[in-house]
Amino acid sequence: MIQNLQLRFAIIIAVLLVGLFLVWPSIGPVPAFWSKYLPDSPIRLGLDLKGGLYLVLEVQADKAVEAVVDQTVLEVSSLMKDERIRYNDVTRTGDTSLSIYFKDAEQAAMFDQKILEKLGNFKKVSGEPAEKGFEVKLSMDPKTVESINQKAVRQSVDTIRNRVDAFGVAEPDVVIQGTDRIVVQLPGLKEDVNRAIDIIKRTARLEFKLVDEKGDLEAALKGDVPQGSEVLYKVDRNPNTGAVTRTPYLIKKQILLTGDVLTDARVIPDKTGRMIIGMDFNRAGSTQFERITGEHIRERLAIVLDNRVYSAPVIKDRISGGSAVIEGLFSPEEAHDLALVLRAGSLPAPVKILENRTVGPSLGEDSIRSGRNAIILGMILIVIGMAIYYKWSGLVADIALTMNLLLIFAVMVSPGLRATLTLPGLAGVALTIGMAIDANILIFERIREELRMGKSARAALENGYAKAFSTIFDSNLTTILSALPLIQFGTGPIKGFAVTLCIGLIVSMFTALFVTRAIFDYLLLVKRIKTLSV
Amino acid sequence: MQLIPPNTKIDFMGKRRYAYIFTTLMILLSLLSYPVKGLVMLGIDFTGGLMVQVQFNKPVDTEHIRSALESVSPNLTVQKFSLAGEDYVLRMEAPEEGAEVFAKRIVELLDSKFGKGSVEVRGLEMVGPKVGKDLQESAIWATIIALGMLLVYMSFRFTLSMGLGAIFCLIHDLIIIYGFFVWTGKEFNLTILAAMLTVIGYDINDTIVVCDRIRENLKLMRKRPLIEILNDSINQTLSRTVLTSGFTLLVVIALLVFGTNVLRDFAWALTVGILFGTYSTIFVASPLILFIDKYIPVKKG
Numbered sequence: 001m002i003q004n005l006q007l008r009f010a011i012i013i014a015v016l017l018v019g020l021f022l023v024w025p026s027i028g029p030v031p032a033f034w035s036k037y038l039p040d041s042p043i044r045l046g047l048d049l050k051g052g053l054y055l056v057l058e059v060q061a062d063k064a065v066e067a068v069v070d071q072t073v074l075e076v077s078s079l080m081k082d083e084r085i086r087y088n089d090v091t092r093t094g095d096t097s098l099s100i101y102f103k104d105a106e107q108a109a110m111f112d113q114k115i116l117e118k119l120g121n122f123k124k125v126s127g128e129p130a131e132k133g134f135e136v137k138l139s140m141d142p143k144t145v146e147s148i149n150q151k152a153v154r155q156s157v158d159t160i161r162n163r164v165d166a167f168g169v170a171e172p173d174v175v176i177q178g179t180d181r182i183v184v185q186l187p188g189l190k191e192d193v194n195r196a197i198d199i200i201k202r203t204a205r206l207e208f209k210l211v212d213e214k215g216d217l218e219a220a221l222k223g224d225v226p227q228g229s230e231v232l233y234k235v236d237r238n239p240n241t242g243a244v245t246r247t248p249y250l251i252k253k254q255i256l257l258t259g260d261v262l263t264d265a266r267v268i269p270d271k272t273g274r275m276i277i278g279m280d281f282n283r284a285g286s287t288q289f290e291r292i293t294g295e296h297i298r299e300r301l302a303i304v305l306d307n308r309v310y311s312a313p314v315i316k317d318r319i320s321g322g323s324a325v326i327e328g329l330f331s332p333e334e335a336h337d338l339a340l341v342l343r344a345g346s347l348p349a350p351v352k353i354l355e356n357r358t359v360g361p362s363l364g365e366d367s368i369r370s371g372r373n374a375i376i377l378g379m380i381l382i383v384i385g386m387a388i389y390y391k392w393s394g395l396v397a398d399i400a401l402t403m404n405l406l407l408i409f410a411v412m413v414s415p416g417l418r419a420t421l422t423l424p425g426l427a428g429v430a431l432t433i434g435m436a437i438d439a440n441i442l443i444f445e446r447i448r449e450e451l452r453m454g455k456s457a458r459a460a461l462e463n464g465y466a467k468a469f470s471t472i473f474d475s476n477l478t479t480i481l482s483a484l485p486l487i488q489f490g491t492g493p494i495k496g497f498a499v500t501l502c503i504g505l506i507v508s509m510f511t512a513l514f515v516t517r518a519i520f521d522y523l524l525l526v527k528r529i530k531t532l533s534v
Numbered sequence: 535m536q537l538i539p540p541n542t543k544i545d546f547m548g549k550r551r552y553a554y555i556f557t558t559l560m561i562l563l564s565l566l567s568y569p570v571k572g573l574v575m576l577g578i579d580f581t582g583g584l585m586v587q588v589q590f591n592k593p594v595d596t597e598h599i600r601s602a603l604e605s606v607s608p609n610l611t612v613q614k615f616s617l618a619g620e621d622y623v624l625r626m627e628a629p630e631e632g633a634e635v636f637a638k639r640i641v642e643l644l645d646s647k648f649g650k651g652s653v654e655v656r657g658l659e660m661v662g663p664k665v666g667k668d669l670q671e672s673a674i675w676a677t678i679i680a681l682g683m684l685l686v687y688m689s690f691r692f693t694l695s696m697g698l699g700a701i702f703c704l705i706h707d708l709i710i711i712y713g714f715f716v717w718t719g720k721e722f723n724l725t726i727l728a729a730m731l732t733v734i735g736y737d738i739n740d741t742i743v744v745c746d747r748i749r750e751n752l753k754l755m756r757k758r759p760l761i762e763i764l765n766d767s768i769n770q771t772l773s774r775t776v777l778t779s780g781f782t783l784l785v786v787i788a789l790l791v792f793g794t795n796v797l798r799d800f801a802w803a804l805t806v807g808i809l810f811g812t813y814s815t816i817f818v819a820s821p822l823i824l825f826i827d828k829y830i831p832v833k834k835g
Contacts (some may be wrong), residue, residue: 058664165773194634353632356634357657376784377788427793431785435739485679
């Protein structure tokens, strides 16, 4: 029995040491040999305590699908020109469908023969005479739509990860939620939040397109836009006066080159001190760029970013070497951010912010203080209350309770789990203290009952623990059951609360039952006390 | 020290008719909040919207803030939330443009009214209407699943009648907390949902402690009528019930004292939940077990 007791104390002391080892770095400085064995230790604070940014984004993947259909429209018209198939119009008619209007059914038949099979992802839906000609409807097959959607979300996550890496936040977190949502968490973000959001949500779609030199800009502005072209604007903001000027351009829709070929983008001040952005292309990009510039000498090549024209210089000569610049009146910050997003890559589809929770660092500090004070006050009240009510036994319970508190934090910082402490989590810790003491109250009340029935201290203790056990087990398990849905459904802070509560209750089974029992057994068996002070 | 003397024999079950009346009255009072005050005020977590927390470095008053921001949103509300500092919460519908741009404009407007640098945005929460609706659904599911799991567990570990008694008792507690939030005009948000589920967890504890005793006494006192067994079980556990509730309330009071805005409402929900949870274990669950016994007998042993 005594040996058994030694083993139990050995376990308790071992657990206590591990607990201290894990928790101490969060409280005070530790020597180097200590911190060497720990992960980037101190306790991981949730956004609500540390301050930072929490965003839920929705990837508008249907836009990515639309873009593919739009590209197909251009592709189909150029293929038909090559095959000399006569048609009146090609146009996108829905998110996933397009219509071609042929001169007659014969031309449509030629299309079926020569072109349709090249458009693998599209199926012919119908073909019948219509007002604008013989109409053939094509629709993207649902599997392709699905895969474009998924790819858009995955790519967006990758791109956003690249971008947030630049913020230098210790533990950025970018994950997919559900089918089309992305959760971005940047705890401890020091930078300007607005700027960070701008960088994250910017599509940054860079396109090189030709200016439609033959088209009539004036007519286009009045609504008569030539087929295959569109009106885009160059927006200039004078950095001194803030005045904004918008210059329209008639731009061909065909995309000659996209930002996907970029290998680098950086800010370079030009001779006059203005900020410009230098870009390098990969090998494929350089070859393409050289070909494009060679084919379109004396035409204007527009650099379009997110449907805004930045510049449209005249191509003077074939450009080799694989680099280009973006000019515009940038402030140094704008230029820096733009280079950053270009380097990180573009989003395949625009994103919309569904949820935004920003917590300033000072608010977080206040929350930590109030949570800590509440825990300390709650702890003191219970420790004193237990000691008064149950005398020495109360003190034993107090020891267990203190250990409980230590172990909750130890489990939370333990390398395998790394749970996040949130403001509701702090409340959860405080509450656990109250609930953990319930186990000891149940036991002590039972012991008192047994003692009243005239049992010896030893027997009363034995029965007290035995009879209270099933109650304690059931009650803790049910509380955990009711907290589980919160872990499943809750958002960050609430999840933190549920996790803390569950950890606290599991730990309390160890401290309130195992630890207190070992102490009592020691008192009875080794110290040979005859009466229990309860 | 002993608060409840040993061998206390209060005839709880004999007074159950008064308990029925009181329980009915409390539930009616909670439900009456609907025709009088309408539904509970949902926080932006559930409705969607924008909440900006600002702090001023000098005393200002809500009317001035509201007038300064009139152009921003017609139905903007301003609420002071800390007693000590100049902390205010501004609430409005979620703007079409980005919330961050919006917050910037708010600061500009407040700066021009109260002087440059007098205001700091301490926190911002924007929840789109779609997310709010999702969260509402999740909240309802979380509650239903919690109650469902508990019913199954209770029926499995104890008896169906005890399970039903416990679940009704929890629903009673939730209705009361709900009523409390409507009558006091407090906001119901995700944190309060967490408090509600905690109350469920806490109150089922209470009920289990009593049910456990009932189960034990059913074996010990086979010959005695159920009503006496219920009474004895409540009395035997009364000391623990009072003590645990008392200690837990102490902690909750600590939260009330030190908690910031969010935590304080959380603590209020717990206070009401613990008080009525303790009451309902004794006066709702036990009479219900007795009542259900007529239809589904509590099996002895």
